[in-house]
Amino acid sequence: MSDIDLHRRTFLKTSLGAAAVAIAPGMLLFDTAHGKPQPASGKVRWGMLIDTTQCKSGCDDCVAACNRENGLSGATGATDSQWIRKVEIKDVSSGRELSLPMMCQHCEHPPCVDVCPTTASFRRADGIVLVDKHRCIGCRYCMMACPYKARSFVHEPLHDQNPDVPRGKGTVEACTLCVHRIDQGLQPACAEACPNQAILFGDLNDTDSEISKKIRSVASVQVRANLGLNTGIRYQGL
Amino acid sequence: MSARPPMYFKNRLYYVLLAAGGLIALAGLYAVYMMEHHGHIITGMNNQIVWGIPHVFAIFLIVAASGVLNVASIGSVFGKAVYKARAPLAGLLSIAMLAGGLTVLMLDLGRPDRIIVAATNYNITSVFAWNIVLYSGMFSLVLVYLWTMMERRMNPWNKPAGFAVFAWRFVLTTGTGLIFAFLTARQAYGSALLPPMFIVLSFAWGLAVFLVAQAALYAWNEKELDPAILQRTKNLLGVFVIGSLYMVTAYHMTNLYFAHLSGFERFILLDGGIYPNLFWWGYFLLGNLLPLALIYWPGQCKPACVLMASLLVMLGAFMLLYVFIIGGQAYPLDIFPGHEVSSSFGDGQIATYHPSLLEFLLGFGGLAIAFIITITGMHVFNFMPHDKPHIAD
Numbered sequence: 001m002s003d004i005d006l007h008r009r010t011f012l013k014t015s016l017g018a019a020a021v022a023i024a025p026g027m028l029l030f031d032t033a034h035g036k037p038q039p040a041s042g043k044v045r046w047g048m049l050i051d052t053t054q055c056k057s058g059c060d061d062c063v064a065a066c067n068r069e070n071g072l073s074g075a076t077g078a079t080d081s082q083w084i085r086k087v088e089i090k091d092v093s094s095g096r097e098l099s100l101p102m103m104c105q106h107c108e109h110p111p112c113v114d115v116c117p118t119t120a121s122f123r124r125a126d127g128i129v130l131v132d133k134h135r136c137i138g139c140r141y142c143m144m145a146c147p148y149k150a151r152s153f154v155h156e157p158l159h160d161q162n163p164d165v166p167r168g169k170g171t172v173e174a175c176t177l178c179v180h181r182i183d184q185g186l187q188p189a190c191a192e193a194c195p196n197q198a199i200l201f202g203d204l205n206d207t208d209s210e211i212s213k214k215i216r217s218v219a220s221v222q223v224r225a226n227l228g229l230n231t232g233i234r235y236q237g238l
Numbered sequence: 239m240s241a242r243p244p245m246y247f248k249n250r251l252y253y254v255l256l257a258a259g260g261l262i263a264l265a266g267l268y269a270v271y272m273m274e275h276h277g278h279i280i281t282g283m284n285n286q287i288v289w290g291i292p293h294v295f296a297i298f299l300i301v302a303a304s305g306v307l308n309v310a311s312i313g314s315v316f317g318k319a320v321y322k323a324r325a326p327l328a329g330l331l332s333i334a335m336l337a338g339g340l341t342v343l344m345l346d347l348g349r350p351d352r353i354i355v356a357a358t359n360y361n362i363t364s365v366f367a368w369n370i371v372l373y374s375g376m377f378s379l380v381l382v383y384l385w386t387m388m389e390r391r392m393n394p395w396n397k398p399a400g401f402a403v404f405a406w407r408f409v410l411t412t413g414t415g416l417i418f419a420f421l422t423a424r425q426a427y428g429s430a431l432l433p434p435m436f437i438v439l440s441f442a443w444g445l446a447v448f449l450v451a452q453a454a455l456y457a458w459n460e461k462e463l464d465p466a467i468l469q470r471t472k473n474l475l476g477v478f479v480i481g482s483l484y485m486v487t488a489y490h491m492t493n494l495y496f497a498h499l500s501g502f503e504r505f506i507l508l509d510g511g512i513y514p515n516l517f518w519w520g521y522f523l524l525g526n527l528l529p530l531a532l533i534y535w536p537g538q539c540k541p542a543c544v545l546m547a548s549l550l551v552m553l554g555a556f557m558l559l560y561v562f563i564i565g566g567q568a569y570p571l572d573i574f575p576g577h578e579v580s581s582s583f584g585d586g587q588i589a590t591y592h593p594s595l596l597e598f599l600l601g602f603g604g605l606a607i608a609f610i611i612t613i614t615g616m617h618v619f620n621f622m623p624h625d626k627p628h629i630a631d
Binding site for chain 2: 076079080081082085086087088089090092093113116118119120135136137138139140141143144146147149151152153154155168169171172223224
């Protein structure tokens, strides 16, 4: 009788030990990945104000920082992913030239989210537009719908990915506003890397935030504002 | 003669055709395997031209699948005996082309293995998601419709089923047109004219496919089509071709009237290289003027003439879709109006597209699937139209 009890105890102890060993790495990884238990807050709206007068032609530090942070190759072929790009524009009538970074504009009413058949494109409560790589079937309809050409399709197998920024062959991707950094209380890589502080990142909903104060005091525009998408990225001096 | 089943002496020919179709479908599968293994890098598609040749084939097949049912609708809904006798064949062609088109569309996905996600995660605002319901509904409805025609006990349900198919296919082609009409940001698309344009185009393309299939069916059964019937269907094709040309003209005319779209129209119609060439020589001349000349040329209408006109209409369809889908993406998005733009991501530049052989294999694979379903249906069932000696209407 006592023998049987001992066996059972040993078995239970071993099982508990094995379960702990099995779960522990997962818990550790979750902690390492800085997973936040609380969901994104709808009270916040993350955005950027880009001062085009401070953005220098020929400088692509923001692009390089983005590539480094998100594990992109940095190649600029027709099939390579570019989450952020430098655009050189010249007013046809006045000849005024400007250089500015262009990326996902994190719209309040994103056409990519509207057209996505599987809800893989979604808008987080804090205004960040993302692609769920597990739901994306690679139909590219969002790329057709995006007014800013902000999205790229992964055309070939990927290697050496950044664990914080999962990507996948055959799925669509775009600027995540460095959501993994934001969730750690950091700024997006491009904003941090700009040598002229031309990219101001912050909470558009917080009236006391630096970005809100600046948007109140200087003239800024949304690109293709006529589409009524209410973008989270604003441009000054455009 | 009457003891002969349909396709009686053609058994051997049937298996040869089946093998030929099977080989092409296999080649399409090979293309899918390669695209799955290597990624879309081995196609001509890129981040600027995101939809390519597979979409041209898929959209042709899906639009024609809806349009071919016109023949059935004229019979079942409007009660014309000549067309009613041809409704089963139209139903078969519709199912075959829908299957072929959807296969191409599905297998071109970046992750076709996840297609079930389209059913488990449904986005109510996505016209793509609506189309999943429309396509599967169409498939089921046409199957029921065929059942009501081919099973005597189900005959009383034929009229309601015919009406349901009639309504459904209008909604379906509207849905196909809306895929593009909802793209407000792009100059080529975002027009409310597109759904009706696709509906009228579907009439012409569907009837052209029908007339080719009918000619083959009659030839294989060693029968001759009544010249009066040939004359009627030929004239109907002429009307549909004129109607679709009108819609395409209206679409371009409205664009031309909008100053901000004149650059795009100039590109498509005048100086865009391959696109104006395909539009004028391919679509307008070969796909419209020549078939209309063949159809309306005074004198006796010959089956070969009608067959040629139908094949040309189909060819023109591919040309128009290439210009519409690929030319529409090749012209740069106007993100900064009034500015010259350049970047590493093709801003302000005409995008280039060189379709790969694999894309054509996938597209032809879809055609082959439609072909296999059609010839097998014709082989197994009796789809030969049975015309009454006197045309009642």
